[in-house]
Amino acid sequence: MKKSFIFSLLAGIFVSAPAFAQQSLDVLIDREIAQLVSTYKMLHAAPELSHYEAKTSAFVAAQLRALGYTVTENFGKFQNPKWKSYGVVAVMKNGDGPTVLVRSDLDGLPVEEKNAVPYASKVTTKNEAGQDVSVMHACGHDVHITSLLGTAKMLALMKDQWRGTLVLIGQPAEETVDGAKAMLAGGLYSMIPKPDFLLALHDNAELEAGKIGYCPGYALANATSVEITIRGLGGHGSKPEVTKDPIVVAAQTILALQTIVSRENSPLDPAVVTVGSIHGGTKSNIIPDEVKLLLTVRSYKEEVRQRILSAIARIAKNTAAAAGIPEDRLPIVKAIETEFTPATYNDPKLTERLAGVFQKALGSDNVVNWPPIMGAEDFGHFSLDKQIPSAMFWLGAVDPAKVAESKRTGKPLPSLHSSLFEPLPEPTLRTGVKAMTSAVLELMKK
Ligand SMILES: [Zn+2]
Ligand SMILES: [Zn+2]
Numbered sequence: 030m031k032k033s034f035i036f037s038l039l040a041g042i043f044v045s046a047p048a049f050a051q052q053s054l055d056v057l058i059d060r061e062i063a064q065l066v067s068t069y070k071m072l073h074a075a076p077e078l079s080h081y082e083a084k085t086s087a088f089v090a091a092q093l094r095a096l097g098y099t100v101t102e103n104f105g106k107f108q109n110p111k112w113k114s115y116g117v118v119a120v121m122k123n124g125d126g127p128t129v130l131v132r133s134d135l136d137g138l139p140v141e142e143k144n145a146v147p148y149a150s151k152v153t154t155k156n157e158a159g160q161d162v163s164v165m166h167a168c169g170h171d172v173h174i175t176s177l178l179g180t181a182k183m184l185a186l187m188k189d190q191w192r193g194t195l196v197l198i199g200q201p202a203e204e205t206v207d208g209a210k211a212m213l214a215g216g217l218y219s220m221i222p223k224p225d226f227l228l229a230l231h232d233n234a235e236l237e238a239g240k241i242g243y244c245p246g247y248a249l250a251n252a253t254s255v256e257i258t259i260r261g262l263g264g265h266g267s268k269p270e271v272t273k274d275p276i277v278v279a280a281q282t283i284l285a286l287q288t289i290v291s292r293e294n295s296p297l298d299p300a301v302v303t304v305g306s307i308h309g310g311t312k313s314n315i316i317p318d319e320v321k322l323l324l325t326v327r328s329y330k331e332e333v334r335q336r337i338l339s340a341i342a343r344i345a346k347n348t349a350a351a352a353g354i355p356e357d358r359l360p361i362v363k364a365i366e367t368e369f370t371p372a373t374y375n376d377p378k379l380t381e382r383l384a385g386v387f388q389k390a391l392g393s394d395n396v397v398n399w400p401p402i403m404g405a406e407d408f409g410h411f412s413l414d415k416q417i418p419s420a421m422f423w424l425g426a427v428d429p430a431k432v433a434e435s436k437r438t439g440k441p442l443p444s445l446h447s448s449l450f451e452p453l454p455e456p457t458l459r460t461g462v463k464a465m466t467s468a469v470l471e472l473m474k475k
Contacts, residue, residue: 081115099120104212206368260349424464
C-alpha cells in the first residue's frame with residue numbers, strides 16, 4: 030500500500046512535462062466546456078451576414094477583453110466604403126518569443142436553417158439587394174468563434190507555459206472572401222508584430238466530431254469569379270437573319286469553356302471552371318442584346334489560374350467572332366478582383382509538426398490525413414503569398430453515428446452551407462479548444 034503510494038507519487042513527479050500539461054489542459058477544458066457549449070448555442074441562434082457582424086464582433090471583443098487581452102474592435106477597411114469592418118484583434122504579450130496568430134471568422138450565410146435543434150436560427154434580415162433572407166451559421170463559423178474563445182481562456186490560464194505574443198483574430202466577411210483583405214488593408218501587420226506562424230481551424234462536414242484532419246501543402250483552392258457579357262444584336266425571334274443571337278453564342282461558349290480543363294490543362298494540376306449563372310432574354314420571341322455568364326475558376330497554382338483566365342478570354346472572344354459579332358461588340362470578360370482569394374497552402378513542415386502534437390493530445394486514431402479540396406477560404410491572404418508559415422486544420426464536427434450511417438448507406442451527409450449542416454457541439458468544441466491550445470503551446474513553449 031505504502032509502496033504503491035510512493036510509486037504513484039514518484040510517477041507523478043516524473044511524468045513528463047508535456048504529458049502533465051496535457052492532463053491539466055483536460056481538467057481546465059472540463060471546467061469550461063458547459064459554458065462553451067452554451068456560448069456556441071447562443072452564437073448559433075444569432076448569426077449575422079458578412080459585412081454586418083456588429084453584435085457577434087462586440088461579443089467576441091468583450092469576452093477576450095474580460096480574459097485580459099488587449100482588444101481592438103471594428104478593425105479593418107473594405108474597398109467598398111459602404112461597409113464597416115467588424116474585425117477583432119486581441120493581443121496578449123507574454124515576454125520575448127514568437128508571434129502566433131490564431132484566426133477565427135465571424136459571419137453566417139443567407140440560408141434558412143432546417144435543423145430541429147432547440148437553438149436553431151430563426152433570424153431573418155435584408156441582404157445587400159434589400160431582399161428578405163434567413164441567416165444561419167451554415168459554415169460553422171460559430172464553432173470557430175467558440176473554439177477561439179475557449180483557446181483564449183486556456184492560454185490565459187496557462188500563461189506560465191508559453192512566451193511571446195499571442196494574437197487572436199475575429200475576422201469578418203469570410204464568406205464574401207474580402208474580410209482578411211480588409212484586415213490587412215486596415216494595417217494589421219503594422220499594429221501587431223508580423224506573425225511567425227498563422228493558425229486556423231475549419232469545421233468539416235464529413236469528419237467525425239472528436240477528430241482533426243490535416244493536409245500538408247495545398248489544402249484549399251484559389252477562387253476567382255469571372256463575369257462574361259456576351260453582346261449580340263437583338264431583334265425579333267422570327268428574323269434571326271438580321272440579328273446576332275447572344276443566346277446561341279453563350280451556349281457555344283459554355284461548351285467551349287469545358288475544353289480548358291479537359292484539353293489545355295495538365296491533368297496533374299487540379300482546376301475547375303464552372304459556369305454557375307446564365308441570364309439573358311425576357312420573352313420567347315425576342316432575341317436579346319446580351320447574355321451574362323458568371324463563372325467560378327479554381328486551381329491551386331497561380332500560373333494555372335492565369336492560364337485559365339486568359340483561355341476564358343480567348344475562347345469567349347473568338348466564339349463570338351466566329352458567330353459574326355462585330356469587333357466593337359465582342360464579349361467583355363472581367364475577373365472580379367474583390368471576389369478573388371488565393372489558395373490555402375499549409376506549410377508542410379509546420380503542418381506535420383502540429384499533426385504530431387495533435388496525435389499526442391488526441392490519440393493517433395483521432396488525427397487523419399485529409400485530402401485537398403477545391404473549396405476556397407480567404408485565410409491564405411494572411412500568409413502574404415506563403416511568406417508566413419501557416420496551417421489550417423479540419424475540425425471534425427459530425428455525429429460519428431451519422432458518419433457511420435452515411436458510409437453504410439452511401440447517402441451523402443449535409444455539406445457545409447447546407448440548411449441541414451448540424452455540428453455536434455460536444456466533442457467538437459472540446460477537440461477544437463484542445464487542438465488549438467496544444468498547437469499554440471507547441472509553437473510558443475518556454
Ligand atoms: Zn463557408
Ligand atoms: Zn467557412
